[in-house]
Amino acid sequence: MRELIAPQAMHTDRSASYPRDALQALGQAGLLGLISNPTVGGLGHGLPEAVQVVERIAQDCPCTAMVLTMHYCGTAYIEPLGPLAVRQAIAAGEHITTLAVSETATRSHIWAMTSEAAAQSDGRVLISGEKSMITSAGQADSYVWTTRAMQGQGNTLWLLNAKDAGFSVPRPFDGLGLRGNYSAPISAQQVPTSLASRLGEDGQAEPLKAQYLMPYFATLIATTSIGLMQGILRRAIAHITASRFAESGSALADLPTIRAYLAKAQLKAEQARLLRDDTVAAVLAARADKGMRLLQVKAAAAEAALEVSDTAMRICGGAAFRKELGIERLFRDARAACVMAPTSDVLFDKIGTLLCDSPTS
Numbered sequence: 001m002r003e004l005i006a007p008q009a010m011h012t013d014r015s016a017s018y019p020r021d022a023l024q025a026l027g028q029a030g031l032l033g034l035i036s037n038p039t040v041g042g043l044g045h046g047l048p049e050a051v052q053v054v055e056r057i058a059q060d061c062p063c064t065a066m067v068l069t070m071h072y073c074g075t076a077y078i079e080p081l082g083p084l085a086v087r088q089a090i091a092a093g094e095h096i097t098t099l100a101v102s103e104t105a106t107r108s109h110i111w112a113m114t115s116e117a118a119a120q121s122d123g124r125v126l127i128s129g130e131k132s133m134i135t136s137a138g139q140a141d142s143y144v145w146t147t148r149a150m151q152g153q154g155n156t157l158w159l160l161n162a163k164d165a166g167f168s169v170p171r172p173f174d175g176l177g178l179r180g181n182y183s184a185p186i187s188a189q190q191v192p193t194s195l196a197s198r199l200g201e202d203g204q205a206e207p208l209k210a211q212y213l214m215p216y217f218a219t220l221i222a223t224t225s226i227g228l229m230q231g232i233l234r235r236a237i238a239h240i241t242a243s244r245f246a247e248s249g250s251a252l253a254d255l256p257t258i259r260a261y262l263a264k265a266q267l268k269a270e271q272a273r274l275l276r277d278d279t280v281a282a283v284l285a286a287r288a289d290k291g292m293r294l295l296q297v298k299a300a301a302a303e304a305a306l307e308v309s310d311t312a313m314r315i316c317g318g319a320a321f322r323k324e325l326g327i328e329r330l331f332r333d334a335r336a337a338c339v340m341a342p343t344s345d346v347l348f349d350k351i352g353t354l355l356c357d358s359p360t361s
């Protein structure tokens with residue numbers, strides 16, 4: 001972390017380069033296989049440990065943290081449903097995966113797929129579709145790709161080899177934040193596969209998502225925001241305590257207004273972290289409020305990160321505009337989580353609907 005990921009974070013952002021060295025180091029440390037079962041060579045940990053790893057990385061490089069988050073999300077499907085060889089490669093730190101869900105046609109409405117899987121008479125299945133913004137596009141070894149069901153209602157999950165003919169990345173990712181993410185579109189033009197690469201049954205993507213993915217997805221995306229808030233506040237505190245006015249000798253941190261802004265921002269960040277910790281506890285104990293917590297946690301942390309990063313920019317003044325403080329980078333990175341599907345607005349609507357459907361709970 002200190003030797004590689006933190007020092008390279010500014011370069012990753014400036015050059016929009018994929019954090020390949022960081023991922024290689026994480027692989028060598030066993031952390032790409034953190035949640036893989038020991039029977040395939042993994043470390044055999046789960047959500048609480050994944051949270052710790054993502055939180056620490058996000059303090060210095062939210063971009064690497066998000067790539068790792070999507071890798072853990074893909075692994076959450078592949079471990080129970082995927083083939084042995086891929087599970088072993090992930091555990092060995094030699095395979096990066098990601099989730100390919102969002103589509104150009106249906107935007108952030110990730111329940112409405114237009115991607116298709118067409119069965120051929122020779123036993124092959126051809127996958128076609130246009131994904132809009134996929135972390136690690138063209139860089140990952142595999143995509144956990146969602147299509148419409150082959151027959152009937154619902155969606156279907158596939159584990160596709162990212163190097164297969166028919167995949168292309170039509171344009172590179174040149175984003176505001178998380179710039180090294182390679183969150184680019186992916187086009188699939190009749191990518192040949194077979195029923196063996198299907199994860200679960202046809203039309204079962206939604207229940208599989210609820211069972212395997214959501215605990216990781218909601219909690220870890222929230223955790224990238226939580227780590228980011230810790231990182232930006234650490235940098236802000238270093239700046240306001242060190243920066244002085246020559247005429248009085250007092251520091252920025254001696255101003256009560258600045259201290260109050262800082263305190264409120266830290267409170268927001270802590271509230272998000274405590275909600276995240278309670279969400280992990282709800283998942284582990286299979287508590288009745290687990291579903292509500294999983295809806296709340298991403299929205300709460302993503303929205304808090306918008307506010308906290310705004311405050312860090314404000315209290316550090318014009319100095320925060322300069323790249324060397326690292327504050328403007330984290331400010332830009334903080335904009336992503338609230339528009340990553342399910343977006344905060346969609347989550348607010350779902351939470352509000354649930355509250356109105358059962359007003360006494």
Ligand SMILES: Cc1cc2nc3c(=O)[nH]c(=O)nc-3n(C[C@H](O)[C@H](O)[C@H](O)COP(=O)(O)OP(=O)(O)OC[C@H]3O[C@@H](n4cnc5c(N)ncnc54)[C@H](O)[C@@H]3O)c2cc1C
Pocket residue numbers: 070098099100101102103106107108109132133134135136177178181183336339340341342343344345346349
């Ligand atoms: C950095 C980054 C990484 C990403 N990585 C991945 C990835 O790895 N895999 C993946 O599948 N996707 C990924 N995405 C895509 C992401 O999940 C969303 O699909 C995408 O950001 C939505 O953008 P859009 O322009 O299509 O939004 P739009 O759907 O056009 O939304 C625009 C606005 O309308 C609001 N809105 C839309 N629908 C509703 C509604 N029903 N109710 C209320 N408000 C609504 C939204 O909240 C938003 O504010 C990534 C996105 C980003 C920014």
